[in-house]
Amino acid sequence: MPVFNLCLKIIRKNWISISIYLAIFLVISVLLSTNSAPKETHNFSQEKAKLVFISKDHTPLTEGFRKELAKSATFVKIPDNTEKLQDALFFRQATYILRIPKGFTENVLNGGSMQLEKTIVPNSAENAYVDLSVNQYWRLAKLYAKHEPQLSEKQLADKLSANFSHNTPIEMKAQIRAKTDQGFSMYYFNFLAYTLSAVLILGISTVMIVFNKNDLRRRNFCSPVHASSINSQMILANLLFAAISWVILVGFCFIFDSKNIMTPNMIYFLLNSAVFTLCISCISYLIGNLLGNLRNMSAVCNVVTLGPCFISGVFVPQQFLGETILKIARFTPTYWYVQANDEISQLTRFTWTDLSPVFYNIAVLIGFSLAFLALSLVVGKRKRLTDR
Amino acid sequence: MIIQVKNLVKRYGDLVALDHLSFNVKEGEIVGLLGPNGSGKSTAIHCILSLLKYDKGDIEIFGKKMTPDAYDVKRDIGLVMQNVAVFDELTVYENINYFCGLYVRDRAERKRLVDEAIAFVELEAFKKFYPKKLSGGLLRRLNIACGIAHKPKLIILDEPTVAVDPQSRNKILEGIEHLNAQGATIVYTSHYMEEVEQICSRIVIIDKGRVIASGTKEELKAMITLGEKITVEVFTIEEDQLRVLREQPGIMSVDYVSKQLIIKSDKGNNNLEIVLEFLKANHIGFGRIYSELPTLNDVFLEITGKQLRD
Numbered sequence: 001m002p003v004f005n006l007c008l009k010i011i012r013k014n015w016i017s018i019s020i021y022l023a024i025f026l027v028i029s030v031l032l033s034t035n036s037a038p039k040e041t042h043n044f045s046q047e048k049a050k051l052v053f054i055s056k057d058h059t060p061l062t063e064g065f066r067k068e069l070a071k072s073a074t075f076v077k078i079p080d081n082t083e084k085l086q087d088a089l090f091f092r093q094a095t096y097i098l099r100i101p102k103g104f105t106e107n108v109l110n111g112g113s114m115q116l117e118k119t120i121v122p123n124s125a126e127n128a129y130v131d132l133s134v135n136q137y138w139r140l141a142k143l144y145a146k147h148e149p150q151l152s153e154k155q156l157a158d159k160l161s162a163n164f165s166h167n168t169p170i171e172m173k174a175q176i177r178a179k180t181d182q183g184f185s186m187y188y189f190n191f192l193a194y195t196l197s198a199v200l201i202l203g204i205s206t207v208m209i210v211f212n213k214n215d216l217r218r219r220n221f222c223s224p225v226h227a228s229s230i231n232s233q234m235i236l237a238n239l240l241f242a243a244i245s246w247v248i249l250v251g252f253c254f255i256f257d258s259k260n261i262m263t264p265n266m267i268y269f270l271l272n273s274a275v276f277t278l279c280i281s282c283i284s285y286l287i288g289n290l291l292g293n294l295r296n297m298s299a300v301c302n303v304v305t306l307g308p309c310f311i312s313g314v315f316v317p318q319q320f321l322g323e324t325i326l327k328i329a330r331f332t333p334t335y336w337y338v339q340a341n342d343e344i345s346q347l348t349r350f351t352w353t354d355l356s357p358v359f360y361n362i363a364v365l366i367g368f369s370l371a372f373l374a375l376s377l378v379v380g381k382r383k384r385l386t387d388r
Numbered sequence: 389m390i391i392q393v394k395n396l397v398k399r400y401g402d403l404v405a406l407d408h409l410s411f412n413v414k415e416g417e418i419v420g421l422l423g424p425n426g427s428g429k430s431t432a433i434h435c436i437l438s439l440l441k442y443d444k445g446d447i448e449i450f451g452k453k454m455t456p457d458a459y460d461v462k463r464d465i466g467l468v469m470q471n472v473a474v475f476d477e478l479t480v481y482e483n484i485n486y487f488c489g490l491y492v493r494d495r496a497e498r499k500r501l502v503d504e505a506i507a508f509v510e511l512e513a514f515k516k517f518y519p520k521k522l523s524g525g526l527l528r529r530l531n532i533a534c535g536i537a538h539k540p541k542l543i544i545l546d547e548p549t550v551a552v553d554p555q556s557r558n559k560i561l562e563g564i565e566h567l568n569a570q571g572a573t574i575v576y577t578s579h580y581m582e583e584v585e586q587i588c589s590r591i592v593i594i595d596k597g598r599v600i601a602s603g604t605k606e607e608l609k610a611m612i613t614l615g616e617k618i619t620v621e622v623f624t625i626e627e628d629q630l631r632v633l634r635e636q637p638g639i640m641s642v643d644y645v646s647k648q649l650i651i652k653s654d655k656g657n658n659n660l661e662i663v664l665e666f667l668k669a670n671h672i673g674f675g676r677i678y679s680e681l682p683t684l685n686d687v688f689l690e691i692t693g694k695q696l697r698d
Contacts, residue, residue: 002489006475013477215473218439219534221456223490224463 007237064157208288396445420588466540525556621675
C-alpha cells in the first residue's frame, strides 16, 4: 500500500509541529479542566466543624462525648488562652469552641441545669452538627441516668457509645438528576473538541494538500493504481492518524482523572469523543480537498477550530451563551458534541430514557460526519473532473 | 504502433488548443514534438495520458484505446512532467521508491530498480537528500528517475530540460538516448530545436494545435527551398552591389545587417563560390565567412512565417 505508507510518512514528517500543538493543547486542557471543574460535589457528605474541645471535667462520659464529637467535628488544638482562642475564631482556624466546666457530668446526671460553654463563628452551618451531637449525647445520658441509676459512668458511656454506633442507611433517590463527580472529565472532553480539531485538521489536511498538488495528482493518476484504491488508502491512513490522536488525548484524561475510568459515564464520554473524532476527520478531509496550498491552512485551521469552540460552549458553558449564538452553533458538530458531554456528565442512571438525549446528540454527530464525508468525496471527484 | 493519435480536438472555450492533431509513434523511436510555447504540445501529451478530456478524436496506446481506466496500458508508461513533481517530504530515494512502488509491488525487485534509476541519473551521492536541498539540475534528474524507475516501454518526457544548466541538460539528453538504446520508445516535447535535432529520430512540428510537418530532420529540411545560409563579415558594401548580388543565380535573399552580409541560397548550387567571386570582382573587402545548413527553425520559419521562439 504505497499511498497508505506515504500518508503516514507525511504525517510523521509533520509530527514535530503536531506534537507541539498536542502538548500545548494538553497543558491548556488539563489546566482549564482542573480549574473549571466544580469544587463542591452535590452528593450528600457531612460537613465538619473545626472544634476546640476544652474539658475541665475528666470523666468516662466526657471522654465518650469527645469520641462522639469526633464524628461531627475536626478537633483543633489551640492553647486555652482567651486571646489565642479569639484569634483562632477570627482567622477561622476554629469555628466552634466548646468548654466543659468542672463538675458538669455530675450535675447533668443529677438532673442539674449546668450548661456547656460555647463560642462559635456566626452563621457557620457546620456548627449545627456539633449542637446536635451535644444535645443528643447529654439528653440520652440524662435519660439513662434517670431510668437506670445503677449504671456506673463507665457503663453509661459504653451504652451511649453503642447507641450512637448505629447508622441509618441512606439511599439517594435522584428525583432530578444529581450532579455527579464527572466535572473534570466533562471539561476535559469539552476541551478535547478544540485539541482534536486542531491536531486532526493540521495532520489530515496537510496530507490531502500534499497529495492534491496538481502535478503529483497527475503523476499518481498516470500510475496503474486505481483511483478508488488511492482514495481508500488515503482515508485509511487518515483514520489511523485520527485514532492514534484520539487514543493519546483520551489516555491523558485517564491519567489525570483515573478515579473515573471505570464509571459508565466514561464509556459514553469515549463513545461521544470517538464519533466526534470521526466527524472532525471528515471535516479535515473536506478542508484538505478544498484548500490549494499549505500557506492558507494555518488560517483556515484556526477559524474552523476556534470559531465553533467559542460559540458551542467549549470555552464558555452553553448556559452563559445567548440564544442566537446557540442557534447558530447548532449548525456545527461541536455544539452537539458539547451537548452530549453535558448530558453524560449528569447521568446517574443509565436507562433508555436517561440515555436517549445522549444518543440523539451522537446521532446528529454521525449525520454531520456522513454529510461532510459525502461532500468531501463530491468535491474531490469534481476537482478531478474539472482538472481533466 | 506504440501511439496512434487521430484527429484529436481539444477546445478551451473558444480557443482551439488541438485542431485535428494526428501523428503516430512507432516502437523504438524517439519522437520529438517540437513547437513554440502554447502550440499545444503539453495539451496533446495530457490528452494522450487521459489527464485531459478531449472533444474529439481517437488515441490508442499499445494498440488499446487510452481511457482514464486503462490501467493495463498505464503500467507500461513512464511520465516525466514539465514541472518537477516530487514529494518535498520524502528523500531522493524515498521519492523514487514511492513512484516505482505504484508499478512494482515486489520489494526486492523494486529496490533493484530504484538503485538502477539512481545510478542512471547519477544521484547516488544525494540519496538521502530532500528535494529542497537539490539544485535545479539535480531536481530535474530526480524528476526523470521518478518517471523511469519502473522500466516502462513508453516514456513521455514533457520539456524535461526547462531551466536546466548545460551540464545537466547534456546528461539528461544522453540518458534519454541510453533509455532508447535499452528498448524504450520515447516521446519528447520541447521548444529547444537543438535538443530535438540532437536526439530525435523523428520530429513532429506542431503549431496552433496542428501538425505542420513531420519526418526525420533530413526529411524536414528537404521540404524547404533554403539550401544554405552564408554569412560574410563585410566592412562596407553599396546598395547597388547588394542589388546585383541578389540577382545572381541560386541566391534567394541578401541582407546586410551590422556589417554581416547574410545570403540565403537554394539547394544544390555552388553558392559560396559565386559569392566569393562576386566580392573579389567588386573589390569588396571581407573577413570571416560562415556557411550553415538550414536548421529546424528555418523549416518552421519557412512553413509558418515566424520563428520557433516567437
